[in-house]
Amino acid sequence: MKRQKPEYGECIAYCRFDYVPEGLEAKYASYEPNPETALVPNGFLDGLLERYELPATAREEVEAALDEIVQDSVLHAFTKFLVHDMCTARNRCDPDFYTNMTPGCMKRYGEWYSFLLLLACIAPSIESLERRGVPKIHYENVPHQPLKSQIEKIVSYGDPKVHDFPWVMNFYTCSIFHLDRFLFIPYRFESAFSMFRNKETQQVVALRHAGEAFRADGQRDGINGVFDPSGRFVSLWEEDEDGITANRINPMGFVEREPVRIAKKDWEPALRIGDTLLALHIPSGPGYTPERLRASMAMAIDFYERYFPELPVKGFWSESWLYDTRLSLILDPDKSNIIQVQRQFYNYPIDEGDGMLRYEVFGDRAADPLGGEIQLKTSLQKAAANYMKTGARFNTLAMIVLKEEVSRIGNMPYISLEDLDKFRIAADAHLQGRVSDR
Structure with a gap:
């Protein structure tokens, strides 16, 4: 037979x-x-x-x-x-x-x-x-x-x-499903940090796992080929039965140098490695706004709970050049949809430099906007090139939105005014006054 x-x-x-x-x-x-x-x-x-x-x-x-x-x-x-x-x-x-x-x-x-x-x-x-x-x-x-x-x-x-x-x-x-403005597909969370929620205030904090090297600006040391020997620090994680001491990820997308401690009696796990999220992808076109983001995410949560109940979806994940909070240094936060949307996320650094931004803004992942060969036409191209002239570089960042915060999108559910102030101090701190050789 x-x-x-x-x-x-x-x-x-x-x-x-x-x-x-x-x-x-x-x-x-x-x-x-x-x-x-x-x-x-x-x-x-x-x-x-x-x-x-x-x-x-x-x-x-x-x-x-x-x-x-x-x-x-x-x-x-x-x-x-x-x-x-x-x-x-x-x-x-x-x-x-x-x-x-x-x-x-x-x-x-x-x-x-x-x-x-x-x-x-x-x-x-x-x-x-x-x-x-x-x-x-x-x-x-x-x-x-x-x-x-x-x-x-x-x-x-x-x-x-x-x-x-x-x-x-x-x-x-x-x-993959197109729900209102965005595309969604299941994704397993594998990044090197854990998120916790305060039982009383519902505040969320992300703590980086131990052993990773960061520059003074809170980005991974070596991103874009830029190292920071004098300002470099290594993340730590010290845990006992009462609490955890670790480096907080500022939701503006960088790791803070000074560790914080949370008490286990006050905080509960919100996201761990292996949890299920929905990866969000951004099709081209209009409607990239906090309002459409909130509507799409709410629709996605309802959709997966109804038709894929076996998937324990905790929230959303994505990575993009659009999430680089350094863009807020060159764009008007009050007028730019890019900035208004990224401020609804818990942003965090990843091992990607500015290749995606160079591709999306200048047309090539290896594009050199300072070399004189690229004609700078748009205001974003000009602003990005001027920023890079200082020796600074952009980064691709990733983001998390937990499903409990979806209804609060539009009101910056993770980023505080203090976080914004810390970001302004930390951004490009590794340059120490240096400028580009150009």
Whole structure:
């Protein structure tokens, strides 16, 4: 009798993928294949190809590439496993990293494999959402966001290669949802700090874990290639049965030098490593305001509590150049939506420099706005370049919003006036009066 599930080692040896995510073998051991499930249902594929009005030649290519997978029993069986795993990976906050995969066993259409692997995820993902009772309006157009441009590339250039596989996988697996203004997807919190809430006042504090080096400005030592030998300090964490002494993260996005102590009888854990959050992504367009942020987050909390009750969502996480509180030094806090939104977050430093800002503001992660080759047109470009002339640099920051504070967005739920004052003192303290060589 023909085996329905070949051994994992047999699959890997036979398929000869150029890349395989770590951790698959254990998942494969517990995987129970469904022999009645098609890799891509015929009716679904026909409807898809008709929707995009693929020319006959392009349609034949898609069908021939898919047929090469299906006719290979080992590759077909393992691909069905990959689809099964990918369709649930995001909601499991699975750390195993999926990206483009090319099986060496495919003789003609290997370059099509990654696209067809993603394509195969759409139908089972939709079926899963239907079983959960998620209204169609929330997911019917989700996979078509990357699929439309992918099909256009196939038709125009005959190119099936997938750009940014990890990102578009969110859409092909219908794991990311556009709720009002922002996009949301489950995320496991892994940053090196813990958050606590005061039992009486409900104030929130984030305490950095021990052993990390910071500059005098409270950013990681070495960010942007800038070190601070004289002002450098290392975070500590001293805990006993009564309390914790550690370095506080100022919600303006830097670590304070002087440790603080909290009493365990007065504070309770609010966020720990391993907790589930919703990652927030920012599509381009208008409406980047505290009001839309509050509405979107409230909608997301309700959505996940209703349709994904097994996910114990504690709040929200994101990282972006838009959260760099140094922008408040060059933009008007009373008029800038960027500043007004970032002040609703508990911001914190991460191991990223200004590459994202250089890309978003100047067009290239390695752009040098001081070199004279970039024409500075916008007020943001000019202000950022002038700031960098002093020797200062920007940083990508991350943020947290706990679900208890969502209703308070618009009123700076984490940042106090004292925090603002501390930030003004700490910002660029590591420069010690130095200016750029330019």
